[in-house]
Amino acid sequence: MAHTVILETVKKRNPNEPEFIQAAQEVIESLIPVLDRNPELVKLKILERTLEPERLISFRVTWLDDKGDVQINRGYRVQMNSAIGPYKGGLRFHPSVTPSILKFLAYEQIFKNALTGIPMGGGKGGSDFDPKGKSENEIMKFCQAFMGELARHIDHRTDVPAGDIGVGGREIGYLFGAYKKIKNEFTGVLTGKGIEWGGSLIRSEATGYGLIYFAENMFQNVGNTIRGKTCLVSGSGNVAQYAIEKINQMGGKAITASDSSGFIYDEGGITGDKLEFLKDLKNNRRGRIKEYADQFKSATYHAGDANADHNEMWTIKADCAFPCATQNEINDKDANHLVKGGVLLLGEGANMPTTIEGINVIMDNGVMYAPGKASNAGGVATSGLEMMQNYMGQNWTSEDVDSKLQGIMKNIHDNCLAAAKEYGKPGNYMVGANIAGFLKVANAMKAQGIV
Ligand code: NDP
Numbered sequence: 001m002a003h004t005v006i007l008e009t010v011k012k013r014n015p016n017e018p019e020f021i022q023a024a025q026e027v028i029e030s031l032i033p034v035l036d037r038n039p040e041l042v043k044l045k046i047l048e049r050t051l052e053p054e055r056l057i058s059f060r061v062t063w064l065d066d067k068g069d070v071q072i073n074r075g076y077r078v079q080m081n082s083a084i085g086p087y088k089g090g091l092r093f094h095p096s097v098t099p100s101i102l103k104f105l106a107y108e109q110i111f112k113n114a115l116t117g118i119p120m121g122g123g124k125g126g127s128d129f130d131p132k133g134k135s136e137n138e139i140m141k142f143c144q145a146f147m148g149e150l151a152r153h154i155d156h157r158t159d160v161p162a163g164d165i166g167v168g169g170r171e172i173g174y175l176f177g178a179y180k181k182i183k184n185e186f187t188g189v190l191t192g193k194g195i196e197w198g199g200s201l202i203r204s205e206a207t208g209y210g211l212i213y214f215a216e217n218m219f220q221n222v223g224n225t226i227r228g229k230t231c232l233v234s235g236s237g238n239v240a241q242y243a244i245e246k247i248n249q250m251g252g253k254a255i256t257a258s259d260s261s262g263f264i265y266d267e268g269g270i271t272g273d274k275l276e277f278l279k280d281l282k283n284n285r286r287g288r289i290k291e292y293a294d295q296f297k298s299a300t301y302h303a304g305d306a307n308a309d310h311n312e313m314w315t316i317k318a319d320c321a322f323p324c325a326t327q328n329e330i331n332d333k334d335a336n337h338l339v340k341g342g343v344l345l346l347g348e349g350a351n352m353p354t355t356i357e358g359i360n361v362i363m364d365n366g367v368m369y370a371p372g373k374a375s376n377a378g379g380v381a382t383s384g385l386e387m388m389q390n391y392m393g394q395n396w397t398s399e400d401v402d403s404k405l406q407g408i409m410k411n412i413h414d415n416c417l418a419a420a421k422e423y424g425k426p427g428n429y430m431v432g433a434n435i436a437g438f439l440k441v442a443n444a445m446k447a448q449g450i451v
């Protein structure tokens with residue numbers, strides 16, 4: 001019963017952190033057979049140690065907006081676990097950012113990074129800064145102020161941040177420029193950099209592409225394929241855009257996309273010029289998804305919030321669902337709608353987009369379920385490939401990086417299945433991902449002593 005005590009302790013020690021408790025609960029419950037079989041891991045309190053951040057840095061970010069008013073935000077970096085490599089994980093800029101959100105993300109990142117096979121520890125950071133409606137100058141000013149403090153806690157061998165919600169190529173540029181100015185050194189301290197200044201080809205595409213490679217591996221495992229499948233995709237940011245692109249390339253059809261105001265349904269598929277319009281809308285013009293339906297008559301727009309109790313999007317009949325927006329966007333009601341619509345596979349592009357109750361509905365109904373820490377690992381894996389290129393002073397081709405990404409996703413898929421089978425849960429990718437990721441980190445922690 002070690003696991004119930006561990007979960008109760010997490011709840012007691014983190015009383016106002018529902019997202020962190022949710023992520024912890026899923027891992028703890030998956031690891032019951034591992035703890036039963038490995039009493040020395042229990043004695044060494046390895047699982048309990050993973051649940052406590054090695055370091056949680058919280059800082060003030062002060063900056064001047066365009067009107068000359070003083071703005072104050074909170075910045076954070078959660079350095080969760082460094083047993084197998086330097087802390088690695090993205091930065092999120094969104095008004096909903098709290099220590100709970102960043103701890104859940106950093107916790108998932110430990111196991112996700114372990115699954116990639118590249119030596120990277122787990123971390124996450126960000127701010128409650130809201131990039132929406134800010135001018136280019138304000139974004140730059142904020143990034144510089146944020147890095148003014150973060151710079152003293154990171155280094156290319158210590159902690160290597162990247163993007164996440166609200167942090168893309170533009171923000172990484174400003175953050176990198178500020179770091180370089182402060183430290184007077186040009187190193188791979190961030191990933192997701194521009195191609196001309198140390199970035200890797202395919203890093204932008206990697207999370208979305210990797211998600212669809214992972215789904216195809218799952219389909220092939222049961223003698224099926226994504227070719228000809230209709231897919232619901234949520235979000236319209238980095239992960240969603242490249243998931244849609246890869247679905248198209250592999251002969252599937254993506255019929256939805258969304259933002260925090262609503263979703264569009266395009267029965268004809270988000271293809272060709274329509275996908276290019278979506279990318280330009282979101283990456284350059286920074287407009288709202290509604291404009292897609294204004295532009296293309298094949299699409300309809302439906303207002304609504306991703307985190308609402310009932311999200312109409314998931315009632316649309318489809319073969320696959322790929323949530324690529326944010327945490328807890330699919331609850332048990334949404335999951336029931338997906339099941340009713342005949343969905344065969346749910347693949348998580350976002351981190352923790354499905355509630356625990358939602359996951360139960362999906363798995364109890366025999367829908368194939370890919371947990372984010374496995375299926376969205378292509379992004380951080382390619383960040384790992386960017387770090388390798390930086391260390392070696394090399395630039396690999398798109399083909400090189402893409403084929404490595406495909407190999408990594410296949411390995412993760414196979415390792416999840418193998419671990420699930422070995423621990424008595426054949427076909428359960430969630431349990432497999434948690435066990436395979438945990439064992440790697442646990443063995444490293446055991447070897448490194450009580451530190
Ligand atoms: P982006 O900022 O590029 O896009 C986020 C998208 O989600 C936007 O379309 C946004 O809409 C939408 N959204 C809807 N509701 C919310 C909400 N409540 N909070 C925030 N966004 C919302 O982020 P990414 O595409 O990079 O990230 C999407 C998900 O994928 C996140 O869960 C992230 O953690 C995860 N992820 C990202 C990786 C990466 O490499 N970037 C790697 C692995 C996972 P709007 O435009 O209205 O804000």
Ligand code: 2IT
Nearest residue numbers: 089090162164379380383
């Ligand atoms: O959630 C994630 O894995 C990311 N946001 C990517 C992290 C990274 O370091 O590339």
